[in-house]
Amino acid sequence: MELHPRVKPHLSEIERIMQDELGKEEPRIYGMLAPFLKRGGKRIRPALCLLSCGAVGGKYEDVLQPAAIIELFHNFTLVHDDIEDDSQFRRGEPTLHVSYGIPIALNSGDALYTLLWNKLVSLRLPPSRLVKLEQLYAASFKRVVDGQGLELAWIKEGRFDVSEEDYLAMIYGKTSALMGLSCEAGAMIAGGGKRLRSALRDYGEKIGAAFQIQDDVLNLTGDFEKYKKEIGGDITEGKRTFMVVHCLARAGEKDKQRLTAILSSHSKEKADIDEAVGILKASGSIDYARKKAEKLVKDAKKRIGSLKDGDDKTNLLAIADYVVNREA
Amino acid sequence: MELHPRVKPHLSEIERIMQDELGKEEPRIYGMLAPFLKRGGKRIRPALCLLSCGAVGGKYEDVLQPAAIIELFHNFTLVHDDIEDDSQFRRGEPTLHVSYGIPIALNSGDALYTLLWNKLVSLRLPPSRLVKLEQLYAASFKRVVDGQGLELAWIKEGRFDVSEEDYLAMIYGKTSALMGLSCEAGAMIAGGGKRLRSALRDYGEKIGAAFQIQDDVLNLTGDFEKYKKEIGGDITEGKRTFMVVHCLARAGEKDKQRLTAILSSHSKEKADIDEAVGILKASGSIDYARKKAEKLVKDAKKRIGSLKDGDDKTNLLAIADYVVNREA
Numbered sequence: 001m002e003l004h005p006r007v008k009p010h011l012s013e014i015e016r017i018m019q020d021e022l023g024k025e026e027p028r029i030y031g032m033l034a035p036f037l038k039r040g041g042k043r044i045r046p047a048l049c050l051l052s053c054g055a056v057g058g059k060y061e062d063v064l065q066p067a068a069i070i071e072l073f074h075n076f077t078l079v080h081d082d083i084e085d086d087s088q089f090r091r092g093e094p095t096l097h098v099s100y101g102i103p104i105a106l107n108s109g110d111a112l113y114t115l116l117w118n119k120l121v122s123l124r125l126p127p128s129r130l131v132k133l134e135q136l137y138a139a140s141f142k143r144v145v146d147g148q149g150l151e152l153a154w155i156k157e158g159r160f161d162v163s164e165e166d167y168l169a170m171i172y173g174k175t176s177a178l179m180g181l182s183c184e185a186g187a188m189i190a191g192g193g194k195r196l197r198s199a200l201r202d203y204g205e206k207i208g209a210a211f212q213i214q215d216d217v218l219n220l221t222g223d224f225e226k227y228k229k230e231i232g233g234d235i236t237e238g239k240r241t242f243m244v245v246h247c248l249a250r251a252g253e254k255d256k257q258r259l260t261a262i263l264s265s266h267s268k269e270k271a272d273i274d275e276a277v278g279i280l281k282a283s284g285s286i287d288y289a290r291k292k293a294e295k296l297v298k299d300a301k302k303r304i305g306s307l308k309d310g311d312d313k314t315n316l317l318a319i320a321d322y323v324v325n326r327e328a
Numbered sequence: 329m330e331l332h333p334r335v336k337p338h339l340s341e342i343e344r345i346m347q348d349e350l351g352k353e354e355p356r357i358y359g360m361l362a363p364f365l366k367r368g369g370k371r372i373r374p375a376l377c378l379l380s381c382g383a384v385g386g387k388y389e390d391v392l393q394p395a396a397i398i399e400l401f402h403n404f405t406l407v408h409d410d411i412e413d414d415s416q417f418r419r420g421e422p423t424l425h426v427s428y429g430i431p432i433a434l435n436s437g438d439a440l441y442t443l444l445w446n447k448l449v450s451l452r453l454p455p456s457r458l459v460k461l462e463q464l465y466a467a468s469f470k471r472v473v474d475g476q477g478l479e480l481a482w483i484k485e486g487r488f489d490v491s492e493e494d495y496l497a498m499i500y501g502k503t504s505a506l507m508g509l510s511c512e513a514g515a516m517i518a519g520g521g522k523r524l525r526s527a528l529r530d531y532g533e534k535i536g537a538a539f540q541i542q543d544d545v546l547n548l549t550g551d552f553e554k555y556k557k558e559i560g561g562d563i564t565e566g567k568r569t570f571m572v573v574h575c576l577a578r579a580g581e582k583d584k585q586r587l588t589a590i591l592s593s594h595s596k597e598k599a600d601i602d603e604a605v606g607i608l609k610a611s612g613s614i615d616y617a618r619k620k621a622e623k624l625v626k627d628a629k630k631r632i633g634s635l636k637d638g639d640d641k642t643n644l645l646a647i648a649d650y651v652v653n654r655e656a
Contacts, residue, residue: 025474026474026477026478028477028478028481028485029473029474029477029478029481080434080435080438083430083431083434084430084431084434084435085431100484101484102411102412102430103411103412103413103480103484104477104480104481104484106408106411106412106434107408107412107473107476107477107480108477110408110441110473110476111470111473111474111477113438113441114466114469114470114473115470117445117466117469118463118466118467118470121459121462121463121466122463122466127455127456127458127459128455130455130459131449131455131458131459134449134462135446135449135450138442138445138446138449138450139446141442141445142439142442142443142446145357145435145438145439145442146353146354146357146439148435148438149354149356149357149432149435149436149439150354150356150357152431152432152435153356153357153432156428156429156431156432157356
């Protein structure tokens with residue numbers, strides 16, 4: 001993800017804000033969160049927030065705190081999602097519940113979520129603007145949590161009748177809502193009007209959906225050294241990914257039965273995972289997913305076509321391409 | 329808990345608000361929460377909020393939503409605490425993670441927390457007053473989560489050098505903060521001045537601490553038919569309760585060793601639990617805890633002594649007594 005040099009120091013500043021915030025708190029509760037955040041991550045959400053603000057004529061300085069809050073929320077969801085999915089690795093290192101046990105990891109997630117709300121309600125903005133921003137954040141957070149809940153419910157209920165539309169509705173919550181928020185918050189704080197805010201929100205949501213589909217693809221076909229999560233983890237977790245949904249809608253009876261059997265078994269066996277990947281490949285589902293992600297990116301770029309030309313717009317377009325070209 | 333007849337319909341209205349709120353949402357995520365809330369509970373926090381508002385000259389109608397939000401937060405903490413403590417029963421029925429599994433229960437807790445934030449930032453108050461109220465809520469929520477985190481850390485680290493002061497600091501977060509918030513929010517919305525708000529907050533925090541110590545006592549000596557949680561659960565969970573802290577500071581070496589061994593073992597055996605209770609009784613720790621709770625209640629009542637006499641004040645004094653006299 002190549003960003004123009006003006007952005008980098010501001011991303012570093014956001015990093016510092018997050019570390020400072022955690023460093024002030026009780027180490028037995030927040031101590032594991034600072035290194036968890038230091039593991040890195042793409043910081044795509046803060047970048048979107050900065051660039052959207054800039055693209056609308058605002059100053060990066062004005063969105064450092066709001067962007068940090070969004071990244072903190074993202075990390076909160078990672079801690080809890082890893083428990084829910086029983087994921088073993090995050091950014092190449094053991095997940096928090098693997099290192100500290102579920103009770104402590106769960107509470108630290110709650111602590112992080114509560115901390116970021118404390119930050120949000122204390123932002124230095126005129127109260128009427130602050131309340132509007134809070135409402136935007138709260139509504140977006142809700143879509144993220146609800147999206148995750150829907151995915152868990154499908155697995156729990158053993159449902160395999162998930163349509164492409166259902167899947168897209170789910171990831172427009174789980175993943176798109178926060179990227180859309182990043183863009184809209186940046187535009188809002190920059191004082192952007194309704195039309196600009198809506199264009200950037202849509203752009204963010206579309207690349208969010210593309211990001212999630214690409215993530216589903218990488219989870220199956222990626223390289224652990226780059227992806228830094230267990231490959232095939234989605235198969236073990238029984239996730240209804242875009243490829244699974246596509247495949248089940250068109251594979252033959254035998255393949256469908258095998259795929260649903262493997263997904264329902266929560267198997268960690270390499271042979272099972274390889275077989276599932278083979279079925280998904282043979283049905284053309286992985287290619288179909290890649291194409292869908294590319295289409296979403298194309299639409300996202302179109303949505304911000306009317307923005308004023310400049311570095312910020314160029315970077316937003318580059319992020320859109322990065323989302324589908326990334327290997328990690 | 330006998331409250332004057334004027335309070336009851338408003339508590340029912342708060343019940344309705346909470347059920348309506350949950351009823352509007354996706355049943356696969358929020359569906360388990362409505363019956364969880366319907367299991368009852370004492371609704372001591374909403375009652376405190378109504379009465380504090382009334383005692384300062386406000387109208388009950390003005391705090392229905394703020395009181396409902398506090399009760400929703402309390403229930404959110406119950407869902408997550410039950411996972412963290414691996415508690416089996418809540419209000420006489422299986423805990424949510426026992427019924428639905430950890431992933432779904434965890435996410436539903438997050439959903440409830442996110443929902444109540446959506447409600448809070450949308451309260452119909454002038455923005456500058458709303459932001460102040462949000463800051464009060466956020467700071468109190470943080471103390472609750474941090475208190476819970478501290479208790480978990482003590483267990484995880486195998487620490488038995490917890491002083492009475494440490495214990496009190498922990499429960500002033502875990503339990504007192506929300507009762508204090510209930511009172512202060514009521515007073516704040518009623519337009520009460522600093523002195524009144526502070527008196528009611530202190531009263532709430534003190535009865536919160538007394539409530540928790542009484543809860544520790546009931547957990548050991550209570551009757552399952554009334555208490556509706558597993559008796560001795562705190563022993564199995566290895567909790568550093570007020571009695572444990574007192575006992576370890578004065579019991580003989582042999583008793584201390586046995587008690588720490590049982591607490592560290594997370595045993596569910598009745599013989600072990602009975603032995604631990606026997607040690608706590610013999611050291612006078614249970615009596616000491618009861619006396620401490622009574623002292624806190626006495627201080628709490630004194631703190632609101634200067635409130636204008638009336639039904640609301642009478643009820644607040646009665647709640648203080650109830651906190652230590654209750655069997656459930």
